[in-house]
Amino acid sequence: MFFYILRRIPQTVLVIFGVTLVTFIALQIGGDPTYLFVSERASPEEIEETRKMLGFDKPLHIQYLIYLSNLVQLDFGDSLYYRQPALTVILETLPATIELTIFSMLIAIFGSIPFGILAAIYRGKWIDGSLMAIAMLGQSIPSFWLGIMCILYISLNVSWLPISGHVPFLMLIFQGEFIQAFKNLPTTITYLILPSFAVAFYSVSRNARLIRSSMLEVLSQDYVRTARSKGLSEYIVIMKHAMRNAWLPVVTIIGLEFGFVISGVVVVEVIFAWPGLGRTVFDAISNRDIPLVQAAVVVISLFVIVINLITDLVYAKLDPRIKL
């Protein structure tokens, strides 16, 4: 396993290099961002001076090489808007996104399992039909619309949950303020429920359908019939014998899902005023804050790479036939 992880490092470096190049080109296609950093009535001289100050007067390949040489020293440059190191801005907003992502993933995983299993067990019955209809709905509803509806009906009309905002937990943990963090936890969760639900509803629906079909396949296997014939309870048959094999395709999807959820939280972070990385990237793209966007893309890429690595390791653990 150790050597497998070592082998992945050069791949990771290549991926990061590719990501920086693509991001750089994509941002440059948008044109010279200098105009967004001058006053409304700026003169041509002021525009030119600002261009020089921001470093956009240099040829593109030189700008990219400067960026790469700084990157290997873990210097992502300063955010043009916040005027702080881009990495600092990202690390300040990352914990909120991790909270949202983890909570969404928990909903996606633990919401989909019972639905998928119930649908498989009651195949063809009204429970199956209802659950699959909900799953179809979940895959059709855009998260931004769902988010707004949740705010309107759950927060505004019946006041069950807060409308928007964030109460920090992970950030306090990272800062070593454990007591305050755990004091915050119940409130943090109340603020997390709606945005996480809006992010996870699609995943719950898709995973439930996946688990259902996977379970149906496994439940028809001989070893499941054998387990039943041995007189084991249905609960043991499903949870211990069938579920382990039904999990394999789900684990693969969950790994990929992290990337999907991180991209999905951008819109939801905007709707729920969640001060996370997704919204920071969204704002940075709108503001053409190139160093911040590049730093964020690298950090998100690393995040997704690590999650995929963990998925591979878990997959190997679950399926002894796979050797790393």
Added chain:
Amino acid sequence: MKKLITGVAVVFGLIFPSTFTIAAPPDDTFVVGLPTDTIGLEPAQISSRHTANIMKHIFGQLYSVSETGSIDPNLAESYKISDDGKEYTFTLKEGLTCHDGEALTAEDAAYSFNRVADEDLAFTGNSAGFVYKSIDFKEARADSEREVTIVLGGPNHIALGLIAEVYVHCKDSYEKMSKDEAASNPIGSGPYEFVKWDKGSQIVLKKAANPPIPTNFENVIWRVIPEASTRTAELIAGNVDMITNASPDQVEAIDASSTAKVAKVQGTRRMYVGFHQGPEFAVTPGGAAIQKPEVRRALQYAVNVPAICENLLNAPCTRMTGIVNPNNAHPNLEPYPYDPEIAEYLLDQAGYPRDANGVRFEITLQAGEGRYLNDKNVVLAICQYLDDVGVKTNCEILDWSAVYIPLIKEKKAGPMYFIGSGGATWSPLYDMADLSAPDSGPNYTKWMNEEWFKGWKVINNTNDEYIIRREIDRMLEVFYNEGPWLHLYFQPDFYGVSNRVNWNPRRDEKVDLFNATLK
């Protein structure tokens, strides 16, 4: 299984109340809902209105512009101008203190002005860019404990209002901080002290121990709520006291609630369609047509501006008579009425009759999307109005930041383009400074009218208020008759205001919370 479900339900019920209510803000706290976060908290680097609105609560200015347009004492109590008009000497009020506890002296004020111009710090934005270039800032010096002098390159009739845009910060603290630290730790001189900034979430301020101007609320919280419908929901729920940029399509919902109302105000931002006068567009049929003042004048009659305001902006508005905001405008000029028959008649007279297809000439109108209130639909409506009088208009809606702004700033948008330009209530000259010289930055039309630019020479060579006003009115007449703008409207601004508070919006997009009170 049933036991498990019941257990989970009980635990959940214990942790979370059956109905969740966020407490409304305490009586001593005013909460504002903003669409975007501040762009840093560096007083020398401000390039957005929202940031400036937050900063003006933390930092004092020597003088400040009131909501009526008067320029009133703030940290300074008086000022005098040298005979040559190049030196403005301000006398600070007595007993001012910085938020770091030190006395605020002329040295702090001079330091603040010189820091903005410090090339090593390389500040960009409003003060370092537009303001300092406009007043040709040379230096600031402390003449005594309470007297600070700002030295300009030459006399300037709008210098005082521009100096009022510079924020005074505290020398001792700022000298100790690195540039990075200063960007997020403002040590101010204004009515409110900085408490904390949770990036992307909120900025918390508390009343300063010794505020230089009176203020009512003990605490001010600026909450960042990007989505307009979420801001509206927070307002209706009573969690915020005021929201900026309320969406026009949510006015009805807010007004129908029992907790808040919408305050509409006609802003100072002048929305117009520019007629590019440069030779690069004169080679096209439409570009050539709009070189003629007669054609430009005819098109003023072709667009129904009040209907656009009423139907697309959800607010009544006054049509512009020119480049200047109403309180400073020419008293005898009336807005062009909507009269397509006159438009058609004038176009015929100008030598552009309809051809067999009913077309007089073709022209392109460019616009950026997403920057101004309902901009895309406004532009489409203008194109339709122009089509109706036989001017076949090709509407090009472009991406605002990547495509349109570079075109505008490089003066390559056209032959017609739609844009807004920030204005002011405190001086007609500020509004007119868009066209302060043929090569000025915001003269995107490349208008070269000699009569107009001759007026600047007259104004710059006199201090006689009567002569200045007379010349302004003459220039405004030139602009009315031959100007390079199709006059539209002053963009309305929408604020949602909770019934819990008394707060009135200003016309100039500035947000003051100093006079806000609890009902």
